[in-house]
Amino acid sequence: MTFDGLILAAVIHELNTLIVGGRVQQIRQHNATDITLELRVPGHTHLLYLSADARFPRIHLVSSSKPVPQQPPHFCMILRKHLEGTILREICQVGFDRIAQLRFARIGQPDRLLTAEIMGKHSNLILTGEDGKVIGAAKYVGASISRYRQILPGKNYAPPPHMTKIALISEDAQDRIETALKHLASGRVDAERVQKWLVDTFSGFGPFLASEVTVRCSKADAIDTDRLLEELLELRNIVLEGRFDPVLITSETGSAIMAYPIPTTQFPPEQQHSRSSINWALDTVYLSVIPRAELEDLRKTATTLLHQEIDFRQRSMESVERTVSESARAERYRQIGELILANIHTIEKGSTAAKLIDYFDPSMPEIEVELDEKLTPQQNAERYFRRYKKLRDAAASAQERRPRLAHELAELKEALDQVNSASTTQELESILDSLREQGLLKTQKQMIQPEAEFEGHQVRRITTDDGWEILYGETAEANDYLTQKIAKPNDIWMHARSIKGAHVVVRTAGKSSGVPKSVIERAALIAALNSEARHSNLVPVDYTFRKYVRKPRGSPPGFVVYRNEKTVDVSPREAQQ
DSSP: OOOOHHHHHHHHHHHHHHTTTOEEEEEEEOSSSEEEEEEEETTEEEEEEEEOOSSSOEEEEESSOOOOOSSOOHHHHHHHHHHTTOEEEEEEESTTSSEEEEEEEETTEEEEEEEEEOOGGGOEEEEEETTSBEEEESSOBOTTTOSSOOBOTTSBOOOOTTTTSBOTTSTTHHHHHHHHHHHHHTSOOOHHHHHHHHHHHBTTOOHHHHHHHHHHHEETTEEOHHHHHHHHHHHHHHHHHTOOOOEEEEOTTSOEEEEESSOOTTSOGGGEEEOSOHHHHHHHHHHHHHHHHHHHHHHHHHHHHHHHHHHHHHHHHHHHHHHHHHTHHHHHHHHHHHHHHHTTTTSOTTOSEEEEEOTTSTTOOEEEEEOOTTSOHHHHHHHHHHHHHHHHHHHHHHHHHHHHHHHHHHHHHHHHHHHHHOOSHHHHHHHHHHHHHTTSSOOOOOOOOOOGGGTTOOEEEEEOTTSOEEEEESSHHHHHHIIIIIOOTTSEEEEETTSOBOOEEEEOTTOGGGOOHHHHHHHHHHHHHTBTTTTOSOEEEEEEEGGGEEOOTTOOTTOOEEOSOEEEEEOHHHHHO
16 A cells, blocks of 8 residues: 555545545544544534544544553653644645644644654654754654764654655746756656656656656657656646545455545556545555455464464474384393493403393394493493483373374374465454463563663663653663663753662753753652652652763763762652552
């Protein structure tokens, strides 16, 4: 499912007639990346869905709201504080790119701008003030992820780096298109080159739109550049004049797979169904596409897990069969031990072998028995008896395991067939839950993943309602990383005095003198709650600038010395009540 600049232009064209002027009544955040704004206009309530999901980023109206977690995420609380009760004054597309900006106003207060960047894995939802500074975001981007464009509270919002491309709806678009076409025509003009040229040259163009324009300009496997100019200018006029003709595209089996603002040459006419609204067409598509994608993702995960369990048990069964087949040697080890004991007085200590008469064989041949020269004859006999017992016991255990393994293999193979034929995620979850209850599938532990920004170190982030960012380490190594690598010289550094615990950093963004007392106290409480004194009534927390904190050479992880500190007393026990 594509979501390019043309789709966004059509969506915003409709939204301008439907929700601009509406009041934000409620804000819901469904997961880390998706929110719904409930907007009230005279006589109607609309639900606007914005998603920064890496796989399905989008913005459009929806017919119903999704479930929400019991505890609203932090970004949701920021949005509620700044946007609930405001009026949506404007919604626009930046150039022809996949960026939508929504401006909200409240009497007597500065405007707020919510920017939806719909760009695959780089998608984001960013709230900024009238001064252009970031207030909050669905995804924070630190310096370790991008040195050129950081999305952090207090930082100035900077647009994505590819804004120099040609925007079809700009005033000088025609002149720039004609100039760009001259460069294109100077070389070999084939479909593959034109598609790449369109994506690289024009903002908002993805592979689908580039392919659509290319197909319309193709003639006998060649590209007509005059026709290419006409198609690009026609596309520009469609957007500027709002001449959209939305279609819902289905597969050959009738499943909704895509929505587009104009009929496309890339699907047969019988698979394209005219719709009056691109927003509702998109809602229909995503209601169909996302559950199917979730089903296939879960099916793939379940299949992988089952194959792992089946392979493990098959290897176990092979080991069992080898153990059973080797058990025939057990009796022979016992016999050799008996023969050594029978000839114990003829065997010299330190011998590596002994020739003995095998009385267990009717023909009583002479055999050579291997010995350990470090052991006495008695100890060598005991060594063979131990081998006998080990193989005998292993064989008995293997015989007991064989039917259980065979049963588990049969159950897992049957479950694999059920997984492949399941038609809903609920059905798949039920199969997996049943296997876990039977002990046939290991329970998947939900591990808390450190933020990627901190290179795997267990550094946590809290952002206050005023936009101040507080970081703290959860391990000694994370403390070192936070203090030595992340914190800036004029950031506020904190630690519970003379107590093992977290290093806490308040990022000041160069305005350290203006850190409110409430933020200092909040950070100090975090330091106390993440120290060995977390259950105390009163904990002194020292704080100073990061530039006054030093790690002595050779000191253990997490150990530092500091100076010029001040102290604030906090009560972690009271905070936990």
